[in-house]
Amino acid sequence: MAYTTTRAYLELHLAVFLWGFTAILGDLIDLSALTLVWWRVFLTSMSLLAFIRIGSLYREVGWRKLLTLVGIGLLTGLHWVAFYGSIKLANASIALICMATTSLFSSLLEPLIVRSPFRWYELLLGVAILPGIWLVVDGSADSMNLGIMVGLVSAFLAALFTNLNKRYMGDTDALRVTFVELGGATVFLALLLPFFGTEPFWPDREIDWVYLLTLALLCTTLTYVLSLRALRKLSAFATNLTINLEPVYGIFLAYFLLNDAQELTPSFYLGTLIIMLAVFGYAGINRYLRRRTTSHKAV
Numbered sequence: 001m002a003y004t005t006t007r008a009y010l011e012l013h014l015a016v017f018l019w020g021f022t023a024i025l026g027d028l029i030d031l032s033a034l035t036l037v038w039w040r041v042f043l044t045s046m047s048l049l050a051f052i053r054i055g056s057l058y059r060e061v062g063w064r065k066l067l068t069l070v071g072i073g074l075l076t077g078l079h080w081v082a083f084y085g086s087i088k089l090a091n092a093s094i095a096l097i098c099m100a101t102t103s104l105f106s107s108l109l110e111p112l113i114v115r116s117p118f119r120w121y122e123l124l125l126g127v128a129i130l131p132g133i134w135l136v137v138d139g140s141a142d143s144m145n146l147g148i149m150v151g152l153v154s155a156f157l158a159a160l161f162t163n164l165n166k167r168y169m170g171d172t173d174a175l176r177v178t179f180v181e182l183g184g185a186t187v188f189l190a191l192l193l194p195f196f197g198t199e200p201f202w203p204d205r206e207i208d209w210v211y212l213l214t215l216a217l218l219c220t221t222l223t224y225v226l227s228l229r230a231l232r233k234l235s236a237f238a239t240n241l242t243i244n245l246e247p248v249y250g251i252f253l254a255y256f257l258l259n260d261a262q263e264l265t266p267s268f269y270l271g272t273l274i275i276m277l278a279v280f281g282y283a284g285i286n287r288y289l290r291r292r293t294t295s296h297k298a299v
Contacts, residue, residue, distance in 0.1 A: 008233035012242050015223035015230070020249025023092035025215045026084045027258055029208050032198040033084035034189065036212075039203075041077055041185040043216035044224070048179040057180065061172055066180060068168050073181030074188045075161040081189070082154035090140070090147025092254040093268070096247035097136050098151025100275040104129050105159035110236045113163040121285050125278045132274030139267030158243070159236075165228065166236040174228040178221070248276060 029036055058066055086095035104126030111118045137148055169177050193201070203209055231239055251272065 003233065005233050008230040011226040012230035012234065012239065015226040016243055016245050017249055018219050018223045019246045020253060022215060022219045023087055023096050023250045024253050024257055025211045025219065026087050027092045029203070029211045030205060031200070031203060031208070033081050033088055034192060035197050035201055036084055037077060037080040038186065038189040038193060039212050040080065040216050040220055041182045041189065043212060044220045045179060045183045045186050047217055047221050048175060051175050052179045057176065061176060061180070065168065065172070069177055069180040070184030072161050072164045072168065073184035075157055075164070076181055077185030077189050079154050079157035079161060082150050082157060086147045086151035086154055089150055090144035092258055093251045094140060094144055094147055095151045096250040097272055097275065098148060099155050099158065100247055101129060101133060101152060101155040102159045102243060105156045106163065106236055109159055109163045114167050114236055116235065125281060128278045129275050132271040135267045135271030135274065139265040139271060162239060163236045166231055169228065174225045177228055178224045247272065
């Protein structure tokens with residue numbers, strides 16, 4: 001069956017839905033952000049060994065592209081460290097809503113990195129998110145401001161590595177790309193652990209192992225492959241904007257599972273609503289412009 005744009009959107013939405021659980025799991029796992037992310041990328045890399053022939057990677061991918069993908073993997077690892085750092089410094093809802101700014105960063109980065117045409121409405125929608133972010137900050141305790149800043153860094157890194165993947169992955173198999181990028185992140189973060197990792201390194205609770213395996217296999221291995229496949233069909237901006245639905249799922253779960261609602265004010269939820277309107281507004285504007293283009297061609 002042909003891999004259509006519709007199928008790409010469906011697979012991406014499945015990945016985003018599963019990503020909605022990652023903030024919950026990150027909050028529940030009793031490890032520092034750096035240690036947690038190392039376990040995540042290590043377990044994910046190990047899960048792919050059965051599907052990857054390591055010895056032939058350099059022949060199938062090429063050294064230059066291999067090193068490029070490893071570099072992108074380092075950015076991915078740093079993105080996750082910042083994301084979980086934001087959760088630890090603030091809470092899951094704050095970290096998730098900060099991720100919604102990826103579309104703003106992507107609207108600026110995609111023309112530069114992917115060299116795609118500049119689209120005025122993408123930048124407009126990205127800027128429209130800013131009042132929502134201001135309300136989110138205003139509706140949060142001052143003690144969470146550092147967590148918000150780290151969350152915005154995480155969003156920028158997410159937009160950056162998504163655009164770099166769009167440009168450089170080409171026709172390389174999604175499993176190979178995932179293994180190379182997250183394998184590179186595993187080695188890179190292992191070098192940082194002695195300097196920045198905090199105790200404990202080994203999860204003390206048995207339930208943490210269950211959470212880690214769920215995070216690695218279901219919410220990383222599967223979702224990373226699905227999102228990379230979808231990225232071949234979709235623009236980096238459309239991908240990042242769809243990923244902005246992650247806060248919808250994540251905040252809904254956090255509301256019931258983590259009691260985050262006790263730490264947030266109505267301003268936070270108003271800001272969230274503005275951000276989500278921008279997300280869905282993109283789909284409507286894009287559909288309208290496609291129909292208009294088609295009707296002009298028909299004439």
